[in-house]
Amino acid sequence: MTAWRTTVLPPYTAQLRVYEPLAAFPEPDRARWQAYAAEHGPDAEGPGQPVTAAALAEQRAALAGLAALTPRPLPEQEDERAYVRVLDGVVYVCPWTTRLRGWLALQELQRTLPAHLVDTVLPPALRAAAEADRAQWQQDHPDARPWIASSRWEVPLRWFLPFGEEDRRHVPEGEYGSSGEGERPEPAALFYLTPMVQARRRVARAYRLLRERAPDGVLGDGAEEVGRWLEEFHPRSLVELDYGGLARLLGPRGLARERSVGELADGLGSLRAGDTAAALRAYEGLTARWRRVLALRQAS
Template sequence: MPTVTRRPPYQAQLRVYEPVAHLAPEQRRRWTQYAVDAPSATEVEAELYAESVRRLAGRPPAPVPAAESRHGLVIEQDGELYVCPMQPRLQVWQRLGGPDEDGDLLPGEAAVPVALREQAAADLAAFTRAGGEVRLFSRTAAWHVPVSWFVPFAGEERRLTVDPEPSLRYRTAMSSARRRAAVGLRAAREGLGDVDVVDEIEQVARWLEEFDSRSLVELDYGGLAHLLDAAHLSSDDSASDVADGLAALAEGDATSAAAAYRRWTTRWQRVRLLSRAC
């Protein structure tokens, strides 16, 4: 793999890592062999980002990768190997050809012509009929981290590093993520009613159910961590804010719930402003 270091500067990811030992035999062999000399997460993400820039800067632009990536992110925890396959082509197919709104598109994709979106939808349908893997192992957000993404995590699972590069992430067991998502969804539905954030939490909860119960779930600020100063990163405890707000809703304490949401909103409004400056 070429030596590249630049990651997507505005993207955060919510990922699922499945245990390699419990995959189908062919996939288990593939990822076990891959892990022997696997590139780092930074190298993988930087290569895919550089490739996407080349495609979108071409004449004409090519929004969809010609082939799926062979790379994945692999981690070892407690002696067990886990993998999150990289799926840039599937991600683009689902963003362009699926039912998502334009707000879920990444920069450069909103201007994709209708004909290319229709082709993406047709390609995705054909891939699905052929039995291809259509579960997305990672979700991507630009210029922010959706409030629903914090629901599966606890504040004490936050991990901040600043050397050799800034990084902020949460990681938890799938069982814990599902339990928190279910409890949070119930509190949000009872306390807020029919609002967008309740639908978003439900989408995350349903997505988590698609994977092996022994998986790991990770929220990675990714390139966003490079845009934020040390003081912001050190004070960012968004998962605790969201958990406090949901707990207050469950107890019928609207005042405390509003205060927690206001803390979260104030923090992320500042980050959103960066999208207008870049």
């Protein structure tokens, strides 16, 4: 189990994760992850425990690479670590795939920032080398896909679709970890955890409804995107939405009141019942709220 020893605060990033059972991995990966889980121990046992300490360990590793004398935008080798959950005696693994996710983040960076800012953050020579490595790696691993999707400063509304309000877990600050001298208590956590079968069913129902009643809406496209991603994994997997550092951004009161999953489900229920006005109000309310959260990235 990852020990809680850090002064690093989690970044304002949410993650959507898939944990696959060991049986889902082909050999030799299965044996490797089985040995890793046995040596490392679980990061979370049962459905109510967060993986906060392990997430902070991942963040420390990323910061160490960026703080090096020669910044490393990507690890030289793919990460051999994972989040490990144990539920009802079954071991589930969510590989970090830090290098693959780094490539995807680099592509997003180049899409969202002006070229001169990208050049300032990561010089062209470093980016060119990273792209060359990615092309070669993808040629050798054509079926590779990340088990983790990340979003900075907001939770995309499409990420709420796989979950129900009964999947909600709110852990107040320090409940699962005490700090040593000079160290912080474990941050508050808000996460949702559900079986893959249930997640796929919810997303498929939402997709059909949105295509029928709101064919031009972006949420329908988002449901399709999430559904396609979930289909890549074993049907007995677990799906987790972890608010990560956004829990700190929302604050204790905001975190206790945060019910976006339930509100979106209510909006879809209104749409299914033919109450388009109520469905639109729910969608616009959620969109406006998360835009206010997103706007905090500009705050000093």
